[in-house]
Amino acid sequence: MKRLTAAAAATTIALNLTTMEVLAEMQTRTIDYTVDGQTYTGYLAWDDEWEEKRPGVLVVHEWWGHNEFAREQAEKLAAQGYTAFALDMYGSGKLAEHPETAKEFMQEATRDLEQTKARFLKAREVLTSHDSVDASRIAAQGYCFGGAVVLNMARMGVDLDGVVSYHGALASPISAQPGEVKARVQVYTGGADQMVPTDQVAGLVSEMQNAGVDLTLVSFPGVRHSFTNPGADQIAEEFGMPIGYDEDAARRSWEGTMRFYEEIFDH
Numbered sequence: 001m002k003r004l005t006a007a008a009a010a011t012t013i014a015l016n017l018t019t020m021e022v023l024a025e026m027q028t029r030t031i032d033y034t035v036d037g038q039t040y041t042g043y044l045a046w047d048d049e050w051e052e053k054r055p056g057v058l059v060v061h062e063w064w065g066h067n068e069f070a071r072e073q074a075e076k077l078a079a080q081g082y083t084a085f086a087l088d089m090y091g092s093g094k095l096a097e098h099p100e101t102a103k104e105f106m107q108e109a110t111r112d113l114e115q116t117k118a119r120f121l122k123a124r125e126v127l128t129s130h131d132s133v134d135a136s137r138i139a140a141q142g143y144c145f146g147g148a149v150v151l152n153m154a155r156m157g158v159d160l161d162g163v164v165s166y167h168g169a170l171a172s173p174i175s176a177q178p179g180e181v182k183a184r185v186q187v188y189t190g191g192a193d194q195m196v197p198t199d200q201v202a203g204l205v206s207e208m209q210n211a212g213v214d215l216t217l218v219s220f221p222g223v224r225h226s227f228t229n230p231g232a233d234q235i236a237e238e239f240g241m242p243i244g245y246d247e248d249a250a251r252r253s254w255e256g257t258m259r260f261y262e263e264i265f266d267h
Helices: 006-025 068-079 099-110 113-128 145-155 198-211 232-239 247-265
Strands: 026-035 038-047 054-060 083-086 133-143 162-166 184-190 215-220
Touching (some): 026 113, 038 113, 068 133, 133 247, 162 247
Parallel strands (some): 054 083, 133 162, 162 184
């Protein structure tokens, strides 16, 4: 049996300890919860190396449903020192593989905004009940369908410090009212997004200004819908959808979000 030198043994121990530390930092948990008798499945991610309580961030999925992309966003947030909960707006097992199915799921989830709000608030409760979370510092970010959801939660006066919408629909059957919106709002949209045309962008700016909401809106020229999702190009090819990943817009929107959270949370 080959023996290690003292230096090699020390190096091996150091590497093992480093591996253990990395494994110890990132924690994830799949959580089932119930709203009005229906079960939903979310995904919680946090860094257990942080001893103090930290802000929590809700992550709302695209219209496909609670998928790996949403979970990856939660893990990215955990790596930045937040506890993140990728929630489920459709119900356990409802994950679309075709746009028509996704449309059906989305329409069911949004047919009654009070129902949508109830699902969101239950997920917020799951997040804030975790030991690592400071329940007084909560934000939400959403993608596509999820972007519209978080904007509507802000419009409905849900107690959030901030919301971030990535390529989400900006038009809504409800409007922000003066004094009702508690959250600061960030919106990232593509200048070539056929699903979010210019009139929606202008309409949101007018709406939020009239309601006295703190809004930051960034439009990326030439960028299409779903620009944050690396899988968008494959979906576009498969289904002939006008969507596409844009690495630069994805990076800049993420960096802008991190600055936003640092500011609103003093984190």
